[in-house]
Amino acid sequence: MSEVTHVGLEIHVQLLTESKVFCACRNSYGDEANSNVCPVCLGYPGILPALNEEAVTKAYQIASALGCTLSHSVGFERKNYFYPDLPKNYQISQYAAPLGSDGQFLYECDGQERRVRIREVHLEEDAGKMIHAGDLSLLDYNRAGTPLVEVVTQPDLRSGADAEQLLTAFRSLVRYIGVCDGNMEHGSLRADANISVSDTEDRLGAKVEVKNLNSFKFVRAAIGFEELRQAAELVAGREVVSETRLWNENRDVTKTMRVKETDSDYRYFGEPDLPPYPLAPAFFDEVAARAVELPLAKRRRLAAAHSLSDAQSAFVTAEPETARFFERCLTSGADGKAVANWLAADVQRLLRQRGETLGSSALSPERLVQLLSLVDRGEITGKIGKQVLQAILESDRDPAAIVEEDGLRPVTDAAALGQVLSEVLAEHPQVRAQLSGGDRKPVGFLIGKVMQRTAGQADPGAIRTLIEAEVAEEAGG
Amino acid sequence: MTTQQWAATASDSARRGKWSARVAELNGELNALLSFDADARAPVAVSGDGPLFGVPFVVKDNIAVDGLPLTCGSRLLADLVSPYSATAVARLEQAGAWVAGKANLDEFGMGSSGQHSAFGPVRNPWDHRAVPGGSSSGSAAAVAAGMVPLALGSDTGGSVRQPASFCGVYGLKPTYGAVSRFGLVAYASSLDVVGIIADTPQLARAAFAAVRGADEWDQSSVTAAASQPAGMPSKVGVPRVALAGLDARVAEVLATAEHQLEESGCTVVDVELPALEHVAAAYYVIATAEASANLARYDGIRYGARVGDGGGPGEDAEKLVRATRSAGFGQEVKTRILTGTFVLRSGFQEQYYQRAQRVRTLVREEVERELRRCDLLLLPTYPVPPFTAGSTAGDGLDELQQKQADLFTGIANLTGHPALAFPVDSNGGRPIGMQLMGPAHSEEQLLAVVERLTERWPPPRPGSHIGEVA
Numbered sequence: 001m002s003e004v005t006h007v008g009l010e011i012h013v014q015l016l017t018e019s020k021v022f023c024a025c026r027n028s029y030g031d032e033a034n035s036n037v038c039p040v041c042l043g044y045p046g047i048l049p050a051l052n053e054e055a056v057t058k059a060y061q062i063a064s065a066l067g068c069t070l071s072h073s074v075g076f077e078r079k080n081y082f083y084p085d086l087p088k089n090y091q092i093s094q095y096a097a098p099l100g101s102d103g104q105f106l107y108e109c110d111g112q113e114r115r116v117r118i119r120e121v122h123l124e125e126d127a128g129k130m131i132h133a134g135d136l137s138l139l140d141y142n143r144a145g146t147p148l149v150e151v152v153t154q155p156d157l158r159s160g161a162d163a164e165q166l167l168t169a170f171r172s173l174v175r176y177i178g179v180c181d182g183n184m185e186h187g188s189l190r191a192d193a194n195i196s197v198s199d200t201e202d203r204l205g206a207k208v209e210v211k212n213l214n215s216f217k218f219v220r221a222a223i224g225f226e227e228l229r230q231a232a233e234l235v236a237g238r239e240v241v242s243e244t245r246l247w248n249e250n251r252d253v254t255k256t257m258r259v260k261e262t263d264s265d266y267r268y269f270g271e272p273d274l275p276p277y278p279l280a281p282a283f284f285d286e287v288a289a290r291a292v293e294l295p296l297a298k299r300r301r302l303a304a305a306h307s308l309s310d311a312q313s314a315f316v317t318a319e320p321e322t323a324r325f326f327e328r329c330l331t332s333g334a335d336g337k338a339v340a341n342w343l344a345a346d347v348q349r350l351l352r353q354r355g356e357t358l359g360s361s362a363l364s365p366e367r368l369v370q371l372l373s374l375v376d377r378g379e380i381t382g383k384i385g386k387q388v389l390q391a392i393l394e395s396d397r398d399p400a401a402i403v404e405e406d407g408l409r410p411v412t413d414a415a416a417l418g419q420v421l422s423e424v425l426a427e428h429p430q431v432r433a434q435l436s437g438g439d440r441k442p443v444g445f446l447i448g449k450v451m452q453r454t455a456g457q458a459d460p461g462a463i464r465t466l467i468e469a470e471v472a473e474e475a476g477g
Numbered sequence: 478m479t480t481q482q483w484a485a486t487a488s489d490s491a492r493r494g495k496w497s498a499r500v501a502e503l504n505g506e507l508n509a510l511l512s513f514d515a516d517a518r519a520p521v522a523v524s525g526d527g528p529l530f531g532v533p534f535v536v537k538d539n540i541a542v543d544g545l546p547l548t549c550g551s552r553l554l555a556d557l558v559s560p561y562s563a564t565a566v567a568r569l570e571q572a573g574a575w576v577a578g579k580a581n582l583d584e585f586g587m588g589s590s591g592q593h594s595a596f597g598p599v600r601n602p603w604d605h606r607a608v609p610g611g612s613s614s615g616s617a618a619a620v621a622a623g624m625v626p627l628a629l630g631s632d633t634g635g636s637v638r639q640p641a642s643f644c645g646v647y648g649l650k651p652t653y654g655a656v657s658r659f660g661l662v663a664y665a666s667s668l669d670v671v672g673i674i675a676d677t678p679q680l681a682r683a684a685f686a687a688v689r690g691a692d693e694w695d696q697s698s699v700t701a702a703a704s705q706p707a708g709m710p711s712k713v714g715v716p717r718v719a720l721a722g723l724d725a726r727v728a729e730v731l732a733t734a735e736h737q738l739e740e741s742g743c744t745v746v747d748v749e750l751p752a753l754e755h756v757a758a759a760y761y762v763i764a765t766a767e768a769s770a771n772l773a774r775y776d777g778i779r780y781g782a783r784v785g786d787g788g789g790p791g792e793d794a795e796k797l798v799r800a801t802r803s804a805g806f807g808q809e810v811k812t813r814i815l816t817g818t819f820v821l822r823s824g825f826q827e828q829y830y831q832r833a834q835r836v837r838t839l840v841r842e843e844v845e846r847e848l849r850r851c852d853l854l855l856l857p858t859y860p861v862p863p864f865t866a867g868s869t870a871g872d873g874l875d876e877l878q879q880k881q882a883d884l885f886t887g888i889a890n891l892t893g894h895p896a897l898a899f900p901v902d903s904n905g906g907r908p909i910g911m912q913l914m915g916p917a918h919s920e921e922q923l924l925a926v927v928e929r930l931t932e933r934w935p936p937p938r939p940g941s942h943i944g945e946v947a
Contacts, residue, residue: 137794
């Protein structure tokens with residue numbers, strides 16, 4: 001018997017909007033508890049929701065990027081359930097007609113293109129947070145009413161690794177569109193997984209939903225755990241119970257939260273406070289105008305155009321900030337491959353050391369292009385280039401100014417270099433002997449020594465010429 | 478009293494004191510007001526801006542006034558103070574009127590007798606043994622007794638019109654969406670409207686002009702052009718067939734109203750509204766379904782009375798919520814929440830909720846059809862006169878009979894059309910009113926017709942009346 005695993009995800013995306021979805025409160029993470037609240041988001045008697053159009057636009061941007069069929073009017077339902085973090089004890093969500101349906105998402109998994117079908121994209125309000133502190137339960141309603149988009153995939157995924165890669169690519173997507181910061185730690189991007197293991201390919205097994213997955217790693221681990229657990233049930237001849245389970249990150253296991261049979265009936269019905277809101281053609285024009293090139297398309301285009309390696313194209317396009325930086329370098333005429341090399345290696349390393357990002361650092365695309373061009377024209381050596389890069393980050397100056405002010409121009413003056421070379425040869429008589437004997441091996445050693453004495457400023461080409469001249473002289477003399 | 482006379486009383490502390498004392502005395506008999514303050518918001522000058530300058534009004538206690546209690550007639554919200562004002566309240570204040578108090582009501586607007594308030598029953602100023610109607614019982618009783626000339630109420634299935642009829646005053650249920658619901662505590666959101674109770678049609682018109690129009694905080698609100706009253710309508714329809722079970726006295730008063738309309742130049746014609754017999758059932762399914770969600774927020778966690786400390790060791794939130802709601806809600810509210818939860822269960826929605834929605838569509842089509850054939854419809858407000866409180870014997874009605882009797886008012890809530898209840902006959906101290914229903918946004922037309930009738934056949938006053946004392 002061989003088991004087949006099917007995984008579907010419910011991805012929750014908190015939208016980046018100034019205000020909440022149904023009131024004027026600030027939509028902001030990390031503020032003092034219950035500071036961004038008002039009668040509307042606290043569910044006071046008599047309040048009504050007023051729909052935030054920016055949230056609607058951003059939700060449609062996601063649905064549109066996922067190639068969904070877009071609903072021409074936006075209507076809501078009430079999803080009824082009691083929970084202390086839900087101020088009205090119903091959630092305003094979409095049920096009958098989600099704003100997007102039947103889309104797809106393309107991403108790469110282990111170098112292979114994968115496609116997951118998107119069942120629906122809908123807009124709803126987030127709940128508050130309940131914090132348990134000893135015997136107390138505390139409630140923070142700052143998050144209540146945050147615009148939340150739920151993306152529901154079909155059960156097309158086959159493993160935890162698959163799900164992790166999809167989520168990584170999806171995070172990149174929402175960051176590209178600029179609708180979400182994708183911060184799992186703050187909960188702005190969250191996912192629940194539905195896992196079903198069956199013993200035949202042609203039908204799904206019982207659906208088990210796993211919640212409380214606060215990182216992509218937990219998603220992978222929880223799916224892996226469920227695969228084994230459910231397969232073991234089947235092997236033992238038992239039925240898998242359809243239920244909701246919670247991931248316990250301390251023990252790396254899932255535990256039953258509630259069994260589906262006793263699950264609450266949400267008693268959905270049309271939200272009378274928000275009559276279906278017809279969207280004008282101008283709205284869809286705006287959504288279209290905001291469309292951007294998606295990460296996978298960009299990666300393919302740039303990789304082909306600039307002969308980037310897989311790792312380079314992945315690095316350059318993972319973050320919208322890096323991609324923007326890269327493309328601005330290209331418009332300044334830089335060589336794509338060289339830029340990618342620098343970004344993926346030295347730039348990334350130095351930024352990480354300094355705890356900075358491209359956007360927050362003193363390195364602009366113009367400065368990097370200037371630096372590359374100095375190296376390319378031989379005005380500085382590659383090694384000095386790295387020093388200049390560091391100096392840019394440290395002192396916020398242009399590369400040309402750094403070279404000038406810090407005296408980093410290469411020493412090409414034959415007399416000065418000849419002097420250094422003579423000193424080196426004098427200290428290493430055996431090397432001189434080797435050269436005299438026609439052995440070229442020590443040339444590299446000599447160049448290195450001269451570079452060392454000149455603090456890397458010597459032009460390696462010029463040193464080589466001098467050495468050759470020295471050898472020729474001896475042979476002739 | 479005219480608007481100017483009210484402004485004079487309101488701005489003079491001595492006269493205010495006299496008025497206030499009489500209100501307190503009357504309220505002792507009627508229990509119409511839950512709070513009254515003649516001074517806090519009274520104008521300081523005898524004249525000022527706004528068509529309603531100086532006019533005191535009371536607000537049904539399910540409509541928010543910043544800084545005043547918002548009990549909804551419920552133990553659960555007995556100590557809640559509203560942190561904001563309803564749009565309708567704010568707009569009346571902008572027009573120069575001022576809030577003098579909060580009016581008693583059937584808990585959360587659920588009831589048509591004025592007997593379902595956690596703060597005691599309201600009495601009819603005409604006859605203290607009779608119910609004042611409900612759920613805007615306090616608003617209607619206060620206006621009828623002359624405590625104030627104007628009140629805000631809410632009408633979900635007749636809650637403004639029926640008590641207005643029972644108390645012999647004017648009650649306007651505007652077109653759904655014509656007045657913002659922001660600040661009106663929701664009972665059944667797709668049926669609820671903020672309504673106006675006034676002692677004259679002129680004052681009702683001025684108040685409606687002040688509160689009407691779209692509000693950014695209520696997305697179901699709209700701004701419609703004010704209808705131009707075109708004198709008396711030529712044709713008024715009466716749904717004759719549906720009136721078979723009408724109380725004889727109500728039938729007599731209906732004939733009086735028809736006669737008055739004919740005397741005023743209208744033709745009265747028969748119309749067909751066969752769906753009327755399904756109105757009460759459809760109304761209660763939809764209203765209770767929406768109520769079950771709307772009242773879910775009263776869990777004792779964020780505001781309101783909390784029973785138990787579910788957060789303590791060994792307790793949980795569910796226990797706290799259960800205890801709070803069990804102790805906080807009255808029996809009628811619980812019955813409606815349970816009914817609404819029942820009709821919305823998955824697998825049963827088709828049988829109840831969706832079916833009720835189809836009846837709603839059918840009723841709307843019928844009313845629209847008849848309103849193309851005639852200008853306005855004339856209907857009784859309630860099939861029986863004000864009944865005796867606290868008894869199901871004699872002329873008393875039990876809870877089910879009261880619900881079945883909501884057909885004539887519930888129809889306008891299901892269809893969204895405006896309707897105006899007006900006094901026609903005092904019926905020996907238990908007033909009987911009729912209502913006119915018209916096309917969407919025809920409030921001015923309804924008010925103009927009733928104004929004409931009132932000029933010719935002025936309604937009498939109840940025994941419990943403040944008189945000219947103020």
